[in-house]
Amino acid sequence: MSNxxxxxxxxxxxxxxxxxxxxxxxxxRKKGDFKGRKFLLGxxxxxxxxxxxxxxxxxxxxxxxxxxxxxxxxxxxYEMVVSGELFRHLEISVLRALLGFLLxxxxxxLFGLAVGMFSKFEELVDPTVQMIRTVPLLAITPLxxxxxxxxxxxxxxxxxxxxFFPLYVNTFLGVRNVDSKxxxxxxxxxxxxxxxxxxxxLPAAMPNVLLGLRLSISIAWLVLVVAELMGxxxxxxxxIQDARSFMRTEVVFIGIILFAxxxxxxxxxxxxxxxxxxxxxxxxxx
Amino acid sequence: xxxxxxxxxxxxKTFRSAGDAVPVLDRLKLTVNQGEIVSIIGPSGCGKSTLxxxxxxxxxxIEGRVLLEGEPVKKxxxxxGFIFQEHRLFPWLTxxxxxxxxxxxxxxxxxxxxxxxxxxxxxQGFEKAYPKQLSGGMSQRVAIARALLRNPKVLxxxxxxxxxxxxxxxxxxxxxxxxxxxxxxxxxxxxxDIDEAVFLSHRVIVLDARPGRIKTIxxxxxxxxxxRTGAAFQELRTLILRALEHEEPENGSVSYTI
Numbered sequence: 069m070s071n072x073x074x075x076x077x078x079x080x081x082x083x084x085x086x087x088x089x090x091x092x093x094x095x096x097r098k099k100g101d102f103k104g105r106k107f108l109l110g111x112x113x114x115x116x117x118x119x120x121x122x123x124x125x126x127x128x129x130x131x132x133x134x135x136x137x138x139x140x141x142x143x144x145x146y147e148m149v150v151s152g153e154l155f156r157h158l159e160i161s162v163l164r165a166l167l168g169f170l171l172x173x174x175x176x177x178l179f180g181l182a183v184g185m186f187s188k189f190e191e192l193v194d195p196t197v198q199m200i201r202t203v204p205l206l207a208i209t210p211l212x213x214x215x216x217x218x219x220x221x222x223x224x225x226x227x228x229x230x231x232f233f234p235l236y237v238n239t240f241l242g243v244r245n246v247d248s249k250x251x252x253x254x255x256x257x258x259x260x261x262x263x264x265x266x267x268x269x270l271p272a273a274m275p276n277v278l279l280g281l282r283l284s285i286s287i288a289w290l291v292l293v294v295a296e297l298m299g300x301x302x303x304x305x306x307x308i309q310d311a312r313s314f315m316r317t318e319v320v321f322i323g324i325i326l327f328a329x330x331x332x333x334x335x336x337x338x339x340x341x342x343x344x345x346x347x348x349x350x351x352x353x354x
Numbered sequence: 355x356x357x358x359x360x361x362x363x364x365x366x367k368t369f370r371s372a373g374d375a376v377p378v379l380d381r382l383k384l385t386v387n388q389g390e391i392v393s394i395i396g397p398s399g400c401g402k403s404t405l406x407x408x409x410x411x412x413x414x415x416i417e418g419r420v421l422l423e424g425e426p427v428k429k430x431x432x433x434x435g436f437i438f439q440e441h442r443l444f445p446w447l448t449x450x451x452x453x454x455x456x457x458x459x460x461x462x463x464x465x466x467x468x469x470x471x472x473x474x475x476x477x478q479g480f481e482k483a484y485p486k487q488l489s490g491g492m493s494q495r496v497a498i499a500r501a502l503l504r505n506p507k508v509l510x511x512x513x514x515x516x517x518x519x520x521x522x523x524x525x526x527x528x529x530x531x532x533x534x535x536x537x538x539x540x541x542x543x544x545x546x547d548i549d550e551a552v553f554l555s556h557r558v559i560v561l562d563a564r565p566g567r568i569k570t571i572x573x574x575x576x577x578x579x580x581x582r583t584g585a586a587f588q589e590l591r592t593l594i595l596r597a598l599e600h601e602e603p604e605n606g607s608v609s610y611t612i
Contacts (some may be wrong), residue, residue: 252412253442257429257504271446335471348446350486 168227184243242276396561
């Protein structure tokens with residue numbers, strides 16, 4: 069930006085704004101090529117592994133009970149999709165994770181905001197939260213089962229508890245990182261209390277909130293597996309557990325791959341959200 | 355131009371740190387008239403920024419009174435537009451949304467006024483730009499537009515062009531005078547730049563340091579636009595410089611006698 073001030077003062081149309089798209093067209097195409105090559109390079113290793121796995125399975129050196137061939141996993145996957153069995157398990161798992169995450173995550177966000185905004189509330193709440201945070205979630209699981217049984221309540225509450233903390237901690241941190249000079253601006257412009265929260269604190273804390281969101285979602289998945297492995301009659305975790313006891317190793321693999329795929333998908337969604345919400349950031353270019 | 359808009363009556367301010375009481379302002383008295391541009395100039399630490407914060411209502415722990423149209427100032431408000439040293443724009447909002455801030459651009463009257471102001475501060479074409487894409491001068495003009503949208507009775511400017519290069523600064527001074535010609539906005543302008551004070555204001559208040567008192571008031575009776583190179587301009591410049599420098603040897607001699 070050489071000197072746009074003088075340009076704008078003269079009323080001349082700012083050249084760099086109009087010039088940008090032309091310049092970036094060129095770079096996008098180049099970047100696309102680069103991305104394609106990167107994708108190819110990245111998928112090289114998995115392809116080699118899959119290929120040799122398939123080959124080795126065919127020779128009969130390894131036990132197909134422990135290492136089923138990729139082709140038989142795909143075949144099993146296809147059958148489960150067609151029969152609708154897979155979808156039934158996936159549906160309940162996603163529902164559990166979603167409900168738990170929504171409950172815990174929104175509470176984490178609200179508490180994080182409140183604790184960040186009001187130091188009195190921080191003194192009241194934060195020590196207790198930090199204490200509970202240090203307790204490993206797995207240690208609390210038996211207690212939750214005793215209290216709420218093996219039903220949906222204990223699972224959803226466990227997921228909620230897990231996804232509460234990352235959003236709480238990061239939102240709190242984000243609020244405390246808000247430039248205090250901007251609060252003076254809000255006072256001079258006579259922002260209402262609600263607007264101070266919605267138009268100053270929340271957007272300023274957004275980078276941290278989104279980081280908390282990503283961490284919360286991954287914790288939600290993690291706790292979901294734990295909860296479903298401990299006792300359930302449906303869900304991907306149950307599917308894995310059940311398949312293990314009947315030595316259906318293909319299904320175990322399918323369950324694991326499914327977890328990975330859904331986890332990656334949600335993470336990508338948050339990244340898209342990040343790109344849209346944080347495009348104002350100067351440092352955000354990764 | 356003779357109705358008093360802003361009255362600063364016997365304002366004193368003392369900073370307390372570690373048990374020590376440091377007087378910053380001492381019974382300061384000043385009246386700013388409707389439509390007047392008044393500059394406050396003085397050595398660093400003379401309390402000129404503190405005075406501006408007091409007038410804005412950002413600092414109310416004072417003795418004395420500040421009256422805006424006869425009403426005592428108790429808290430910050432949109433009536434007292436404040437331009438900070440740094441632009442203090444919201445980095446996540448575009449130029450037009452920064453100007454609107456908590457007001458909705460969907461309201462037709464807000465939309466219309468924001469568009470007018472963008473024209474006034476000459477930022478057409480940058481409505482959708484983010485602060486990170488703006489230069490220092492442009493950002494400061496957005497901040498001015500943001501204050502003007504709220505129809506302030508007085509615009510308080512705290513060394514607003516201090517961080518800009520000399521070239522941009524003189525452009526900004528002209529832009530500010532354009533705004534004044536258009537709106538006749540009353541302004542209280544804190545600066546450490548004598549040229550700027552003489553170029554912009556109807557009166558220049560020279561402050562003394564520790565505690566801040568008014569040393570002299572220099573009326574600038576030159577017609578706008580003023581020529582920085584003109585003889586009368588230079589004369590006033592020298593006058594203010596002398597008033598500012600006057601203190602240095604005095605202070606020096608005091609320290610010697612002790």
